[in-house]
Amino acid sequence: MHIRLAALIIVIATLLLSFNSPSKSAVNYSGLAASCLGNKGGMSHVVSSCNTLMKAEGITPKQRGKLLNARGWAYYCGRQYDKAISDYSGALALQPDDATSVLRRAMALDALGDSQAAQADYLKRLQLDPDGRNSLFYKAKFDLGQGNYSAAILGFEKVLDIDPGDSDAGSRLFIAHFGKDGVDGGDRFLRQAKMQWPDEPWVFDAQVRFDLKYTGDHESAMEAVTHLARLKPGIEYEGLIPALVHLKIGEEDEGIKYVRQYAARHLEHDLANMGLFNRWYRKSANWLVLGQDEEWLYRYLAYATLGRPDIAKTEIDSFLHKSGKNGRALVLKLIQEAGIPVTKEAVAGSVPHLDDAITQYLDHLAKTSGFRKYDPPEKG
Known part of the structure; x- marks a missing residue:
């Protein structure tokens, strides 16, 4: 959940070590394929790799469709949604029932604000893969963004039927209930969720968020933190999240104590996993x-x-x-x-x-x- 903080620490640690990156060998065909299909090396590099591969002799329509899909994803990640849509449409012209291209075009259309066309593609994806996690999740996410809370709730519930530990679906299900019925709806959902999914961390993370953002029930927040530490022992839930709660509720000395414990444990962990x-x-x-x-x-x-x-x-x-x-x-x-x-x-x-x-x-x-x-x- 909090990869960003760990990533910042890694950046700083890297600055403390003055190692130069080894020089890279010349790019070959395998490198082009790894870049294009793996979306590696930044948008311009990925697009260039895909373009080169599409010019290769003997390329089949199916292979061209995969390359268009890959280039479209690079454009999407680079927020060039119109180019992404063009590539996905090209891929679908070659393979009309390619579920990946349908979903990704829906996402690009959604990002551009073309809700009507996006909805049509999300529904088409559901027809192609009615019980798939991504089909259900992204359609429910779209419904949530449109304020169609009832549809979003049904969709996220189906995702959780597939995987009760899906934290993305679980946290958004809470948001949908809150959006539909406000604080009372959020409270009712969390009470029910703790009975239905008593061992899923996302339930208690949602409780912490709910208490800190809306109810101010600090006792409830700390109880949820205790459950999180039990379910996911480690420096995040035993140190960082308790520190967050104490700092938010004004118990600064306790918050500082937890941050110090967290810092010591994180450093010890990093050093233990480093070469001598x-x-x-x-x-x-x-x-x-x-x-x-x-x-x-x-x-x-x-x-x-x-x-x-x-x-x-x-x-x-x-x-x-x-x-x-x-x-x-x-x-x-x-x-x-x-x-x-x-x-x-x-x-x-x-x-x-x-x-x-x-x-x-x-x-x-x-x-x-x-x-x-x-x-x-x-x-x-």
């Missing part, structure tokens, strides 16, 4: 060059993504105080990696300009965090 040389190099780089261990990385990222950039700023300020010029260079690098502009004055060491860049960076982390789903709706 890399582990030694990484710890040495921090102690000798930066002046302290790495837990500050995990703490400030946790605070920022949990919606407390103010505490995260305190962590970075403390790090800068201890690490000096080398630490400032690392912090500036992290800020630039996130796409935040850094002024010449900040690079030169101006404290106000550096503070401004850090504030923008932490606000960016908070605003793009997956934890925002736990925030109460904005007023106004």
